[in-house]
Amino acid sequence: MPDHAHSTPFVEIDRADWAELAPTTELPLTPTEIVEMRGIGDRLDLREVTEVYLPLSKLISLYAVGAKQLHNDTSRFLHRDSESTPFVIGVAGSVAVGKSTSARLLRELLSRWEDTPRVELITTDGFLLPNAELERRGLMQRKGFPESYDRRALLRFVTKVKSGAEEVRAPFYSHLSYDIVTDAEVVVRRPDILIVEGLNVLQPPSNGHGLAVSDLFDFTVYVDARTTDIATWYVDRFLTLQEGAFANPQSYFHRFASLTREEAISTATGIWKSINEPNLRENVLPTRSRADLVLRKSADHTVSSVLLRKL
DSSP, X not given: OOGGGGOOSEEEEEHHHHHTTSOXXXXXXXXXXXXXHOOTTOOOOHHHIIIIIHHHHHHHHHHHHHHHHHHHHHXXXXXXXXXXXXXXXXXXXXXXXXXXXXXXXXXXXXXXXXXXXXXXXXXXGGGBOOHHHHHHHTOGGGBXXXXXXXXXXXXXXXXXXXXXXXXXXXXXXXXXXXXXXXXXXEEEOOOSEEEEEOTTTTOOOTTSSSOOGGGGOSEEEEEEOOHHHHHHHHHHHHHHHHHTGGXXXXXXXXXXXXXXXXXXHHHHHHHIIIIIHHHIIIIIGGGGGGOSEEEEEOTTSOEEEEEEEOO
């Protein structure tokens, strides 16, 4: 078999070898903080944070420090005095794969490293088109697909952050109302690191040319798992939400609260197969190869290996 058949831009590191890269410093998070960051269905614990996310945060910190040093060296070479701009990280992956938990963990861990004390996190949910506009365009059943976002607004937001703007504002999204909140905003003020988390953040330009938000990222992470495992996690999460958040009369999904368990499983499976799985296969999964690092999960939600793009 020719050598190129096994060629890959990534080096794969198994869990045991990756865990050995963990810094010898004491974990800067308490068990309570870890529980508070755990997403619904995640099996996140002290060991997972220590063996997977602590080494990852240190690696990204090295990249961020290296970018700042490169900026300083370039400024001296050009005889220009300018401040470095925020280091921007993109975190992508399917619905229910645990990317939000990964992003929250990275925010907390990176902020503990001496060179990156100010870390902020924003999700692309705030750049979804309002439900009224989605209804007008006939896109409510494609919410989460690339065309359901205001991609120009997201691109403008990250561009302003990367340009060094003192303050940049983004829309606020409520998971309770399942919609944009018109009188609320998220404000980002020149952090050392900005994490942008979302389904489609690694998408290339929609028309094949021009600038995509992924072009503005300094480091990217894709949270990966088998599609069959993610489907199971999605249904499990739906059942958990049915007993919790859906019970709130203000919840957009309150109509699902009274379903029997069998009806809830059938409903969740239908939503997965008609919306989330097609979006994953058509739009999200094809961007995996564009990431700098892939966290590959096993069926129990723990990370089994890490793929790092070769330098």
